[in-house]
Amino acid sequence: MRTFAPILIVTALLATVPAITSSNVVLNFLVVALLIALVGQGWNLLGGYGGQYSFGHAAFFGTGAYATAILQVHYGINAWLGLFIGIAAGALVGAVIGALSFRSGLKGSYFALVTLAFAEVLRIIASVAPITGAGVGTLIKLDLRPEAFQFQSRAPFYWIILVLVGLSLVLIRMIEDSRFGAYLVALRENEDAAQALGVNTTMVKLLAMTISAAITAAGGCFYAQYFLFIDAGIAYGPWISVEALLAPIIGGIGTVFGPLLGALVVKTLGELTKLMTGDAPGLDLVIYGSVLILVIAFAPRGITGILLDLRHRLVSLRRAAPASMGGGHG
Amino acid sequence: MVEPLLRVEQVSKRFGGLLALDRASLLAPAGRITALIGPNGAGKTTLFSIIAGFAPPSEGRIVYDGADVTGEPPHRLARRGIARTFQIVQPFTTLTVRENIAVGAHLSRPARADALAAAGDVARTVGLGELLDRPAATLTVAGRKRLELARALAIEPRLLLLDEVLAGLNPSEIRDMMPIIHTIRDRGITIVMIEHVMQAVMSLAEHVFVLSEGRIIAEGPPQAIAGDPRVVEAYLGHGAASRMLAEGTGHA
Numbered sequence: 001m002r003t004f005a006p007i008l009i010v011t012a013l014l015a016t017v018p019a020i021t022s023s024n025v026v027l028n029f030l031v032v033a034l035l036i037a038l039v040g041q042g043w044n045l046l047g048g049y050g051g052q053y054s055f056g057h058a059a060f061f062g063t064g065a066y067a068t069a070i071l072q073v074h075y076g077i078n079a080w081l082g083l084f085i086g087i088a089a090g091a092l093v094g095a096v097i098g099a100l101s102f103r104s105g106l107k108g109s110y111f112a113l114v115t116l117a118f119a120e121v122l123r124i125i126a127s128v129a130p131i132t133g134a135g136v137g138t139l140i141k142l143d144l145r146p147e148a149f150q151f152q153s154r155a156p157f158y159w160i161i162l163v164l165v166g167l168s169l170v171l172i173r174m175i176e177d178s179r180f181g182a183y184l185v186a187l188r189e190n191e192d193a194a195q196a197l198g199v200n201t202t203m204v205k206l207l208a209m210t211i212s213a214a215i216t217a218a219g220g221c222f223y224a225q226y227f228l229f230i231d232a233g234i235a236y237g238p239w240i241s242v243e244a245l246l247a248p249i250i251g252g253i254g255t256v257f258g259p260l261l262g263a264l265v266v267k268t269l270g271e272l273t274k275l276m277t278g279d280a281p282g283l284d285l286v287i288y289g290s291v292l293i294l295v296i297a298f299a300p301r302g303i304t305g306i307l308l309d310l311r312h313r314l315v316s317l318r319r320a321a322p323a324s325m326g327g328g329h330g
Numbered sequence: 331m332v333e334p335l336l337r338v339e340q341v342s343k344r345f346g347g348l349l350a351l352d353r354a355s356l357l358a359p360a361g362r363i364t365a366l367i368g369p370n371g372a373g374k375t376t377l378f379s380i381i382a383g384f385a386p387p388s389e390g391r392i393v394y395d396g397a398d399v400t401g402e403p404p405h406r407l408a409r410r411g412i413a414r415t416f417q418i419v420q421p422f423t424t425l426t427v428r429e430n431i432a433v434g435a436h437l438s439r440p441a442r443a444d445a446l447a448a449a450g451d452v453a454r455t456v457g458l459g460e461l462l463d464r465p466a467a468t469l470t471v472a473g474r475k476r477l478e479l480a481r482a483l484a485i486e487p488r489l490l491l492l493d494e495v496l497a498g499l500n501p502s503e504i505r506d507m508m509p510i511i512h513t514i515r516d517r518g519i520t521i522v523m524i525e526h527v528m529q530a531v532m533s534l535a536e537h538v539f540v541l542s543e544g545r546i547i548a549e550g551p552p553q554a555i556a557g558d559p560r561v562v563e564a565y566l567g568h569g570a571a572s573r574m575l576a577e578g579t580g581h582a
Contacts, residue, residue, distance in 0.1 A: 177442050179441075179442065182429070182432060182433055182436055182445070183436065185422070186422050189421075189422035189424060190421070190422055192384065192404075192416070193420035193421075194433065195384075195403070195408075196404055196413070196482070197408060197413075197433050197484075198409050198485055199405055201405070
């Protein structure tokens with residue numbers, strides 16, 4: 001149980017925010033940050049733990065978003081049920097793309113390019129298919145009842161996304177401590193050695209991609225309910241693929257809290273630059289890019305890595321201090 | 331004679347125009363240590379890769395424990411009980427020694443705690459007990475060789491393929507490693523080892539196969555092999571055996 005304590009504490013602390021402030025600006029900011037944390041956690045399982053860098057997590061995000069939206073608008077299916085169907089649909093898309101790429105042995109940049117291509121294909125299909133509303137997009141009818149997964153105020157949305165993030169943290173922590181997690185990290189480190197030890201690397205990658213896609217799709221479902229509008233560029237656009245990998249890389253790749261930490265930092269940075277530059281188009285992307293380059297160049301393990309190094313240094317300093325005092329006497 | 335645990339039958343491997351293995355056959359009797367020696371580039375590691383399922387043979391077949399396993403993928407062969415080490419060590423560098431070994435131990439132990447405990451036991455057999463919580467990246471060459479061995483042992487194999495586990499070690503490290511290999515054999519694990527350290531081949535192996543330019547050119551007990559003119563020529567060049575013989579008589 002002790003290993004879950006940090007998750008419990010962080011989630012509990014975040015849960016008190018709506019009690020402290022009812023500012024829509026603050027809550028909206030946090031909802032979006034937590035959404036990115038959730039989407040990024042999906043990417044983190046496959047990319048951070050499994051070393052399979054996807055550039056196309058939009059494929060899963062968009063599938064979740066469209067599944068929830070289309071089921072409501074065209075088939076009158078309840079949005080809560082839509083959430084689960086959306087997650088399942090995202091997982092299915094993940095399994096299919098994973099099966100196609102891993103069975104043909106795609107690795108590294110080839111895998112990244114293929115996932116990017118799949119997301120782009122889905123984006124183009126969604127921008128012309130009648131069922132997605134083509135270029136117009138899909139608008140979910142306003143129906144402010146909790147049963148319809150819509151709320152008057154932002155606080156319930158905030159708690160729901162927080163619960164989803166909390167669940168994803170617990171899931172990733174459990175995977176870390178499982179055989180599946182050990183196999184996933186082993187194949188990231190060395191695929192041949194993992195195979196020699198009896199790891200069916202194709203199956204492990206496929207499972208990781210399916211779970212990863214499901215987590216990211218949950219983010220897509222939530223997005224649709226929160227903003228009540230999606231189009232091809234939002235649902236399947238490269239922006240969300242970039243957010244999905246940026247948060248974990250900046251926060252700390254292959255760590256439980258990396259995506260959450262990264263999402264908060266990236267979103268704060270984004271808001272600050274918007275304040276300073278007054279919405280100059282594209283400037284936030286320039287800042288993102290620069291931060292990403294700096295992190296990869298100087299802190300490949302992200303913020304978590306920096307924090308761990310600091311703690312390590314503090315501990316060794318504290319150990320060294322009494323020794324050096326003793327030395328002074330001698 | 332009892333059925334050997336491993337039978338390599340007439341295996342050939344072609345890489346484009348290069349014939350890396352030419353109808354090579356080899357037997358590994360259960361519970362014994364068999365050595366595979368030969369000059370650099372003879373095809374020893376290629377043969378190991380084929381036995382362990384990392385590459386399919388162009389021709390021939392691999393029979394393990396009475397079953398034809400030719401072309402099975404490595405992870406399935408591992409489940410059948412075939413473990414291999416890599417000549418160029420392949421540690422999971424960001425993991426600790428214990429976590430590295432646990433990956434192997436997981437094969438028969440789904441629970442994390444069981445695998446970690448078993449990893450501790452295996453580490454002690456190969457003399458890594460003190461280094462369990464060290465990151466694998468910080469190990470010395472000798473440590474990495476031991477880790478390679480420990481991981482393979484952790485899957486509880488019946489057949490262990492050792493690809494130059496002594497290469498790169500100094501004489502005292504080799505002396506430390508040899509009893510470990512003996513212990514493994516005494517536990518009933520069949521070993522096939524590729525080895526260049528002749529002192530080890532002589533004292534460990536019961537039977538030796540010599541591979542040269544893709545062909546098995548000689549086999550027999552180590553002492554007989556060491557004096558075999560074909561083997562001497564394979565290592566030292568054509569005519570070397572007769573020259574040595576001539577020099578030998580000349581000195582006498």
